[in-house]
Amino acid sequence: MSNQSSDNNKRIAKNTLLLYFRMLFMMVVSLYTSRVVLDKLGVSDFGIYNVVGGIVTMLGFLNGSMSNAVQRFLSFELGRDNKEGVSRIFNVSLQAHGGIAVFVFVVMKIAGVWYLNTYMNIPPDRLEAANWALQCSLITTLFSIVQVPYNAIIIAKEQMGIYAYISILEVALKLLIVYLLVIVNFDKLKMYSVLIMIVSIGIMMIYRLYCIRKYEEARFRLTKDWNMLKQLLSFASWNMLGEMAWVLTGQGVNIILNFFFGPVVNAAKGLAEQVNGAVNRFVLSFQMAANPQLIKDYAAGQYQEMKTLLYRSIRFSYFLLFVLSLPLILKMDYILHLWLKEVPKYAVGFCQLVLVGTMIANLSNQMTQIARAHGKIRNFELIVAFFLLLNFPLSYIVLKLGASPLATMEVYCGVQTALLFVRLKLTGKRIQMTCWDYVKNVLIRVALVTLASLIVPISICWIIGNTFMDFIIVCVSALLSVCLCTYLLGMNKNERVIVSTALLKVVRKLI
Secondary structure, X not given: OOHHHHHHHHHHHHHHHHHHHHHHHHHHHHHHHHHHHHHHHHHHHHHHHHHHHHHHHOOHHHHHHHHHHHHHHHHHHHHOOOHHHHHHHHHHHHHHHHHHHHHHHHHHHHHHHHHHHHOOOOOHHHHHHHHHHHHHHHHHHHXXXXXXXXXXXXXXOOOOHHHHHHHHHHHHHHHHHHHHHHHOOOOHHHHHHHHHHHHHHHHHHHHHHHHHHHOHHHOOOOOOOHHHHHHHHHXXXXXXXXXXXXXXXXXXXXXXXXHHHOHHHHHHHHHHHHHHHHHHHHHHHHHHHHHHHHHHHHHOOOHHHHHHHHHHHHXXXXXXXXXXXXXXXXXXXXXXXXXXOOOOOOHHHHHHHHHHHHHHHOOOOOHHHHHHHHOOOHHHHHHHHHHHHXXXXXXXXXXXXXXXXXXXHHHHHHHHHHHHHHHHHHHHHHHXXXXXXXXHHHHHHHHHHHHXXXXXXXXXXXXXXOOHHHHHHHHHHHHHHHHHHHHHHHXXXXXXXXXXXXXXXXXXXXX
């Protein structure tokens, strides 16, 4: 292994640990605050907040597409060690995001307010509070749009430590929100919407000040570079298809569920998304640390190093998600009744299926980075968007035929399975990666670990009961089973040596 490759791996490992600390801290507090918020808002208001926030998110594909474009171009220029190029991209993208924020504001003030007050399935006495939630979500979204270039430059420079530190403040403020919900006698939905908006904007401003003080490239200068703007918009315009498809997959299906079943089912799906988000953040931490290096390797023409990192990143992302998800899936009913005072109908099924769908999606999501590194993404985004968009009409059809709300998640799992092979076919030729390479280095190992790891925890679940101690036994057995199978079946020889060496160093330090 070259010194440069070793340094890259160490930097990725360091950044992953920093982001893991952040996510662990945020997950614990998030699960606690979700319990209190659901209790204080009530199932109906909790569902209203989730679906109303989804209306604003419906335009999030504009912001997401530009965010991916900025991230790609910044990482590419850093891979070429072009400081002036980084500054130019940052300033052009900041101006572009300002334009997007104005567009979103105008559309939501007209179409969003009209849809909320005309077609949303919301009790009449809660319509005013729902409008408060919509306005607060809109203001937060406008700030987050303009924030994108600042976050992108932190990630591209792989300075992840700041996320861990600021997260402590963010978590403390969210705990304060929960405390205020308990003691203040005011409309809970209105108050929660306003407080979340204030905290979100405050945290974004701290990140912005950090970037301005630390990075010279992040200091705004009016830049008229139409060629760079054209490249950003060209890349983003095709990427927008994929982002729009993701929005319809998530928030679009939420609106369909609201149409058929009302806010109570939205509350169940909202809880599932919070559980999934808490678990998936750990995997996203690893991927966030690895993604910039994938693009930099491509920019430097180091295709073999990139493929090695891609295989490793996909496998370990899956294993990390699997070790967290397995005990949750097996004991979800017990966990939700332990966690919440009132468990919405369908919440258990939604939580289990969304975790399964996310595990399937993680087997191919990072292939998108290869397409973005290549730059020519039109065909990739068109085809992937087509498959993702199937979630929306298929969900509507199955619900129209009288299916359970859970059928929408089964549709999602099926679409993600198809996308695994679609993304593999589309990206393989760009980096000389055959289907067999991927199957051999990723799918076979993943399948072996999954099947072997299930035997002991499932057997224990059949034997034991449903007490807290039984839950602990299942968690420990799942953890040990997945970790052992990952080490023996999921890693290659070099990876086992790296892990063994790292563990020995930790043991020596402890001794």
